Amino acid sequence: DTAVSQTPKYLVTQMGNDKSIKCEQNLGHDTMYWYKQDSKKFLKIMFSYNNKELIINETVPNRFSPKSPDKAHLNLHINSLELGDSAVYFCASRPQQRAGGTEAFFGQGTRLTVV
Amino acid sequence: QKEVEQDPGPLSVPEGAIVSLNCTYSNSAFQYFMWYRQYSRKGPELLMYTYSSGNKEDGRFTAQVDKSSKYISLFIRDSQPSDSATYLCAMSVPAGQNFVFGPGTRLSVLP
Numbered sequence: 001d002t003a004v005s006q007t008p009k010y011l012v013t014q015m016g017n018d019k020s021i022k023c024e025q026n027l028g029h030d031t032m033y034w035y036k037q038d039s040k041k042f043l044k045i046m047f048s049y050n051n052k053e054l055i056i057n058e059t060v061p062n063r064f065s066p067k068s069p070d071k072a073h074l075n076l077h078i079n080s081l082e083l084g085d086s087a088v089y090f091c092a093s094r095p096q097q098r099a100g101g102t103e104a105f106f107g108q109g110t111r112l113t114v115v
Numbered sequence: 116q117k118e119v120e121q122d123p124g125p126l127s128v129p130e131g132a133i134v135s136l137n138c139t140y141s142n143s144a145f146q147y148f149m150w151y152r153q154y155s156r157k158g159p160e161l162l163m164y165t166y167s168s169g170n171k172e173d174g175r176f177t178a179q180v181d182k183s184s185k186y187i188s189l190f191i192r193d194s195q196p197s198d199s200a201t202y203l204c205a206m207s208v209p210a211g212q213n214f215v216f217g218p219g220t221r222l223s224v225l226p
């Protein structure tokens with residue numbers, strides 16, 4: 001059973017289109033994330049949700065809008081796609097922190113190519 | 116200065132070599148230190164996890180944290196071609212919601 005699953009795995013689309021990426025985790029975790037990984041492999045956080053509540057919203061264009069319908073799902077909708085949005089987007093989840101840090105589990109990534 | 120710095124490589128070593136991967140950081144509040152391994156076209160997976168300073172060993176892998184120097188290392192002994200991947204360090208403050216990742220070092224172990 002896949003712990004954190006994202007769909008689609010690959011997405012090729014034209015500039016100006018609107019697209020969504022879906023993420024689901026079956027680990028019972030409270031916190032979910034979206035990360036963007038550029039061509040140089042740098043992983044940068046975009047959003048973090050804890051129990052459906054937005055916790056972190058980094059400097060991301062407002063064309064990107066996350067939505068968490070429930071604790072197990074965190075979707076990412078992107079409006080008016082631009083060439084610079086081409087990257088790999090990773091969803092991750094993590095248990096609610098108690099004493100301190102805990103492992104984050106990552107999905108397999110969605111490779112977005114904007115043409 | 117970036118919060119977490121890491122030599123991006125690529126680093127190529129022969130099979131059986133000892134590999135040393137390193138990260139430096141600027142935020143002295145970081146207490147949790149992680150190494151993730153990422154194979155091509157896959158998501159990162161946790162390799163090692165340490166809290167505060169000290170060493171941790173797991174099989175061929177040893178993680179070291181030197182908080183006084185703000186420097187962490189991952190050593191791989193008897194490296195194998197299957198170790199070829201990108202290695203990302205990550206750090207977190209206590210009760211922090213976010214990990215801060217280094218840019219990753221691409222490692223190739225040649226048979």
